[in-house]
Amino acid sequence: MMQAGFLDFYGAVLNVRQERADLIANNVANADTPNYKAVDISFDSALASSLGAGEGQDAGAQYRMDGVVGLNGNDVSLDNERIEAVQNGEQMQAAATFLHQSTTALVTALRPNPSGN
Numbered sequence: 001m002m003q004a005g006f007l008d009f010y011g012a013v014l015n016v017r018q019e020r021a022d023l024i025a026n027n028v029a030n031a032d033t034p035n036y037k038a039v040d041i042s043f044d045s046a047l048a049s050s051l052g053a054g055e056g057q058d059a060g061a062q063y064r065m066d067g068v069v070g071l072n073g074n075d076v077s078l079d080n081e082r083i084e085a086v087q088n089g090e091q092m093q094a095a096a097t098f099l100h101q102s103t104t105a106l107v108t109a110l111r112p113n114p115s116g117n
Helices: 006-029 043-050 078-110
Strands: none
Touching: 006 043, 006 078
């Protein structure tokens, strides 16, 4: 397994979170589409694949099997999608905040000492 630095790791985390946000938005956009099935990704599998550690695993979008199918064959639950969107957004914000704080600390550590010590 390749060891990724924190920049690579958190960059991959943000990319996978964005991919998941796009899928959730697509589910919401298709909430009234007949026979549409909600899709999602496994965050862990997608992250491992993104970091090169998930060869052989299917990290692509999969049908989410937790919704109730309506009369039109659609299984999107807007309530579930809202919950997933909020949780994903919070996790994305946490990763972005950590990445920002880490890069700020790294830049500060690399900055020359003005006192010359």
